[in-house]
Amino acid sequence: MTTRTTPPRPLDITAVFPELAPLARTAVRLHPRAGAPTAADSSVGGPLLWPAGEPWPTCPEHAGPWQHGVAPDDVHVGRRVLREAWTRPRAEGADLLTEEEHALVDRGTKPYRTALDGPVPLVPVAQIRAADVLALPRPEGTDLLQVLWCAFDHPEDDYSPRVELRWRRAADVVTPLAAPPRPAVIGSDDYLPEPCVLHPETVTEYPAPHELPEELADRIHAWEDGIEGAGEEPEVCYQYDLAVAPGWKLGGHAPWSFSDPFPMACAECGAGVRPLLTVDGTEWDGGSGSWAPVEDAGYTGYHSLGPALATGITIGRGYSLQVYVCEASYDHPPVQNMQ
Ligand SMILES: [Zn+2]
Numbered sequence: 093m094t095t096r097t098t099p100p101r102p103l104d105i106t107a108v109f110p111e112l113a114p115l116a117r118t119a120v121r122l123h124p125r126a127g128a129p130t131a132a133d134s135s136v137g138g139p140l141l142w143p144a145g146e147p148w149p150t151c152p153e154h155a156g157p158w159q160h161g162v163a164p165d166d167v168h169v170g171r172r173v174l175r176e177a178w179t180r181p182r183a184e185g186a187d188l189l190t191e192e193e194h195a196l197v198d199r200g201t202k203p204y205r206t207a208l209d210g211p212v213p214l215v216p217v218a219q220i221r222a223a224d225v226l227a228l229p230r231p232e233g234t235d236l237l238q239v240l241w242c243a244f245d246h247p248e249d250d251y252s253p254r255v256e257l258r259w260r261r262a263a264d265v266v267t268p269l270a271a272p273p274r275p276a277v278i279g280s281d282d283y284l285p286e287p288c289v290l291h292p293e294t295v296t297e298y299p300a301p302h303e304l305p306e307e308l309a310d311r312i313h314a315w316e317d318g319i320e321g322a323g324e325e326p327e328v329c330y331q332y333d334l335a336v337a338p339g340w341k342l343g344g345h346a347p348w349s350f351s352d353p354f355p356m357a358c359a360e361c362g363a364g365v366r367p368l369l370t371v372d373g374t375e376w377d378g379g380s381g382s383w384a385p386v387e388d389a390g391y392t393g394y395h396s397l398g399p400a401l402a403t404g405i406t407i408g409r410g411y412s413l414q415v416y417v418c419e420a421s422y423d424h425p426p427v428q429n430m431q
């Protein structure tokens with residue numbers, strides 16, 4: 093298995109602000125990259141190891157007689173067309189796509205009305221084996237986390253897909269399901285992951301500035317200005333270079349961005365929750381470029397499902413979707429939040 097390696101952080105922030113040291117948390121960057129995972133592998137968008145006798149989950153809110161959306165097969169075709177188009181030589185000013193290709197891409201991205209005769213099956217999003225991620229939080233006796241979602245917007249979930257989790261013991265799946273039901277329609281191509289293999293890597297994170305005491309956040313801000321000169325775009329930014337890693341990850345700190353942190357609690361028992369999984373549209377972007385793995389150095393474009401966009405997922409306008417689990421019981425439903 094090839095690996096992905098986050099470059100060392102530009103500096104050790106705890107040497108400057110020792111009060112951050114106790115707030116350090118471990119996160120496992122998953123580094124999803126295009127591949128052909130099997131049900132025996134950890135993956136994003138790959139097949140799940142699912143017992144043949146266990147019903148496949150569906151969403152009662154998205155059922156017949158019809159839904160607006162696109163067909164998963166058309167989404168994959170459209171993406172393949174785009175990927176091929178980006179890699180072929182093109183004359184200056186020439187169109188990226190032919191007319192026929194345009195129609196194929198549109199077919200996978202523009203929602204239309206589809207008749208349905210029942211509730212929509214959930215889509216496999218991720219599968220993580222404890223054998224690949226030793227630190228995987230999990231109920232005792234289990235060694236496999238499976239993440240599925242209903243690939244439609246749910247108004248009461250920040251207009252994002254609704255997540256369901258399954259923990260199981262891989263050895264219990266004696267007769268695996270050969271072909272899971274696939275939805276005839278999903279709400280958006282943004283919610284259909286491309287098959288990716290994972291390259292888990294452990295990193296250290298510190299809280300986003302929004303989660304720090306205001307006094308400390310102010311001192312960090314003044315320090316950023318001090319090292320770069322006030323008014324200049326800082327070359328080292330606490331939030332983007334030193335605090336929270338971008339991309340798909342387990343654990344760590346929440347990437348608070350457009351809203352101030354608010355307390356979250358388990359809907360079932362009121363206990364606290366902790367970050368389990370972050371689903372992100374990009375593995376890194378211009379602002380968080382220092383987190384790009386050394387193995388992906390030289391990759392510049394953000395088109396065609398390259399390494400930074402391999403999953404094909406988009407959450408809101410470049411946000412991420414965090415899934416939290418109850419601190420009291422793994423049996424309680426996950427809490428999700430878009431940031
Ligand atoms: Zn739904």
Ligand SMILES: [Zn+2]
Binds near residue numbers: 358360363419424
């Ligand atoms: Zn609970």
